[in-house]
Amino acid sequence: MTVLPVELQPALKDLxxxxxxxxxxxxHRHSEWTGLGPILEEDIAFSSIAQDKIGHxxxxxxxxxxxxEPDPDRIAFFRDAPDFRCCHLVxxxxxxxxxxxxxxxxxxxxxxxxxxxxxxxxxxxxxxxxRKVRGEIKYHVFHATQWVIQLGARGTEESHQxxxxxxxxxxxxxxxxxxxxxxxxxxxAEGIFPGERVLQERWLETxxxxxxxxxxxxxxxxxxxxxxxxxxxxxxxxxxxxLDEMGEVIRSExxxxx
Amino acid sequence: MVTYxxxxxxxxxxxxxxxxNLAITDMGMVADVQLDSNSExxxxxxxxxxxxxxxxxxxxxEVEQRLRQLPLRDVVVEITYDPPWTTNRLSPKxxxxxxxxxxxxxxxxxxxxxxxxxxxEPVECPYCGSVDTxxxxxxxxxxxxxxxxxx
Numbered sequence: 001m002t003v004l005p006v007e008l009q010p011a012l013k014d015l016x017x018x019x020x021x022x023x024x025x026x027x028h029r030h031s032e033w034t035g036l037g038p039i040l041e042e043d044i045a046f047s048s049i050a051q052d053k054i055g056h057x058x059x060x061x062x063x064x065x066x067x068x069e070p071d072p073d074r075i076a077f078f079r080d081a082p083d084f085r086c087c088h089l090v091x092x093x094x095x096x097x098x099x100x101x102x103x104x105x106x107x108x109x110x111x112x113x114x115x116x117x118x119x120x121x122x123x124x125x126x127x128x129x130x131r132k133v134r135g136e137i138k139y140h141v142f143h144a145t146q147w148v149i150q151l152g153a154r155g156t157e158e159s160h161q162x163x164x165x166x167x168x169x170x171x172x173x174x175x176x177x178x179x180x181x182x183x184x185x186x187x188x189a190e191g192i193f194p195g196e197r198v199l200q201e202r203w204l205e206t207x208x209x210x211x212x213x214x215x216x217x218x219x220x221x222x223x224x225x226x227x228x229x230x231x232x233x234x235x236x237x238x239x240x241x242x243l244d245e246m247g248e249v250i251r252s253e254x255x256x257x258x
Numbered sequence: 259m260v261t262y263x264x265x266x267x268x269x270x271x272x273x274x275x276x277x278x279n280l281a282i283t284d285m286g287m288v289a290d291v292q293l294d295s296n297s298e299x300x301x302x303x304x305x306x307x308x309x310x311x312x313x314x315x316x317x318x319x320e321v322e323q324r325l326r327q328l329p330l331r332d333v334v335v336e337i338t339y340d341p342p343w344t345t346n347r348l349s350p351k352x353x354x355x356x357x358x359x360x361x362x363x364x365x366x367x368x369x370x371x372x373x374x375x376x377x378x379e380p381v382e383c384p385y386c387g388s389v390d391t392x393x394x395x396x397x398x399x400x401x402x403x404x405x406x407x408x409x
Contacts, residue, residue, distance in 0.1 A: 041395040041405075048397040055310015059339075132309060132339035135371050139396050142374055 011183035020060035021086035027053030077247040081240040087230040089173040102166040105144035106174035122191040152214025175226030286347025299332035308401040383408040
């Protein structure tokens with residue numbers, strides 16, 4: 001394993017926690033569609049994507065464990081909301097399919113760019129994972145893009161309107177993905193990750209093009225207040241109840257063998 | 259003395275838990291085997307089909323169990339993402355086994371990763387051989403399968 005200077009560890013851990021917590025929480029939200037999807041194929045799609053996301057979270061908690069944090073199950077199920085570093089976007093309940101689908105698009109395009117930028121990271125475990133995950137996330141983006149364009153541009157007046165409303169609701173939350181942390185500069189200078197501002201720029205370009213194809217109107221990022229706070233441990237009211245539910249069984253018998 | 263051949267032989271008796279007769283050696287899951295010069299310690303690296311594949315712990319435990327039956331002092335099984343698994347790693351034998359099981363293996367492609375456009379190409383139905391098929395959803399019953407409909 002690449003040996004990185006000790007002083008880089010807090011920055012690296014923060015990055016890993018942000019990515020892993022996003023994937024874990026959104027994975028759980030997506031899994032809530034299991035059995036409830038509007039059609040069978042969508043039920044399976046959201047369930048499959050959920051499984052991928054939770055797998056990615058596990059693969060990110062693993063290097064954290066190697067950096068001295070508790071083991072993946074403990075990290076996932078025994079922390080409370082203030083210790084989580086996920087953005088608000090992933091915390092919200094699924095609501096309707098329109099909201100879920102739009103969140104899926106805005107999140108996964110960011111995720112695709114993030115991993116793309118990490119493919120050349122100096123931190124090898126993350127670069128290796130990024131090169132593996134690339135092949136998985138392109139299916140997620142493919143799925144979200146097809147549906148948003150379908151419902152925006154080729155559906156009915158109602159589907160167009162609902163996707164537009166969903167976009168307006170999700171957009172400020174999605175900007176919260178890119179909340180700059182005090183570690184951004186160091187991570188960029190050390191060749192680990194170029195930073196949230198760079199990521200947001202790339203993301204906005206891709207999103208603008210998909211939203212245009214879907215004949216929807218992207219809100220002006222300058223006039224929108226981004227939902228920041230998640231990266232500092234300040235969360236929505238929805239996170240703690242979700243964590244309580246996720247950890248209910250394992251917390252009742254922490255040392256049980258499964 | 260344990261040889262590379264013995265190790266490969268042992269690995270070829272570990273099967274995919276969902277598809278009968280599909281050995282991990284034919285699936286291309288074995289990324290690397292390192293036997294030390296005294297033939298006492300082996301390090302095997304497995305590259306999973308998907309990061310979130312729920313069968314990984316099971317396959318890993320089975321590999322460990324098989325290798326421990328050999329006269330080795332130390333058995334180490336690691337999961338790696340390098341090289342990433344792709345369908346190009348499927349051996350001709352794996353393709354045959356998948357076909358018999360009702361799964362159409364994707365064609366061998368050029369370049370580092372599976373091009374999404376290939377998903378839209380008609381695949382040959384593993385039941386009747388027809389190519390009058392359409393992609394229904396890229397998300398099948400497991401992460402590594404897509405569903406196509408045969409007309």
